[in-house]
Amino acid sequence: MAAVLAGGYYANDSGRRLFLWAVAASLALHLAVLFILPVLQKAQRARPAPPSLTARLAKPQPPEPALPKFEPPAQPAERPRPPPAAKAVPQPARVPAAPERVQSVEPEKQTVESAAVAPVAPAAPPPVVPQLPAASGPDPGTVAQFRLALMDLARRYKKYPRIAQDNNWEGRVDLRIAIGEDGAISSLTVNKGAGRAVLDDEAQAMIRTAKAKATIPPGLRGKAFNLEISVDFFLKDEEK
Numbered sequence: 001m002a003a004v005l006a007g008g009y010y011a012n013d014s015g016r017r018l019f020l021w022a023v024a025a026s027l028a029l030h031l032a033v034l035f036i037l038p039v040l041q042k043a044q045r046a047r048p049a050p051p052s053l054t055a056r057l058a059k060p061q062p063p064e065p066a067l068p069k070f071e072p073p074a075q076p077a078e079r080p081r082p083p084p085a086a087k088a089v090p091q092p093a094r095v096p097a098a099p100e101r102v103q104s105v106e107p108e109k110q111t112v113e114s115a116a117v118a119p120v121a122p123a124a125p126p127p128v129v130p131q132l133p134a135a136s137g138p139d140p141g142t143v144a145q146f147r148l149a150l151m152d153l154a155r156r157y158k159k160y161p162r163i164a165q166d167n168n169w170e171g172r173v174d175l176r177i178a179i180g181e182d183g184a185i186s187s188l189t190v191n192k193g194a195g196r197a198v199l200d201d202e203a204q205a206m207i208r209t210a211k212a213k214a215t216i217p218p219g220l221r222g223k224a225f226n227l228e229i230s231v232d233f234f235l236k237d238e239e240k
Contacts, residue, residue: 154210173203
């Protein structure tokens with residue numbers, strides 16, 4: 001078909017040659033495209049994928065320590081200079097006046113009469129205050145005698161509780177008796193008990209009864225003192 005068209009449109013040889021060259025160039029171009037295009041596509045496929053980018057956040061750097069500001073030392077304030085001293089104006093020298101003649105007057109002799117000094121009377125001595133004798137405490141010997149008398153009297157009123165005898169309860173009760181100035185018991189305490197309340201109560205009861213019957217000796221009347229008395233509760237003593 002190309003030849004027919006060429007025969008119809010081109011009559012001479014030169015036109016035919018140009019047409020053939022154009023057809024050949026077109027074929028060569030198409031062949032080149034057919035061969036080069038697959039090579040380019042294969043090369044594009046074989047090209048490695050670009051590496052992935054990984055972003056890492058860097059740790060913030062710690063702030064640099066603030067350097068201390070150096071301040072120059074304060075300069076001492078300049079002291080104000082004292083004003084210049086005023087120059088003294090010289091005064092004209094005075095001419096000394098002529099000394100006047102003074103008549104000497106002799107002082108009159110004064111007679112001083114010596115006053116008679118009256119004799120000073122001696123001061124009266126301070127009154128002597130009689131010293132009151134210090135209040136003396138109770139005589140220890142008298143207190144000991146009264147303690148023994150009270151213990152002997154208390155034995156008469158001693159009662160061994162029946163419940164303690166039935167249960168074989170024994171023990172010693174140490175008592176402290178405080179006697180007031182009025183002669184009555186001001187306090188009665190148990191320093192050390194027998195371990196049974198019934199024995200402690202009986203010991204206090206017998207001492208109170210004996211004190212009510214006892215007589216305070218004259219040397220202890222009007223004086224406060226203390227007594228230490230022990231009361232024993234033992235079954236062997238009751239059998240005697």
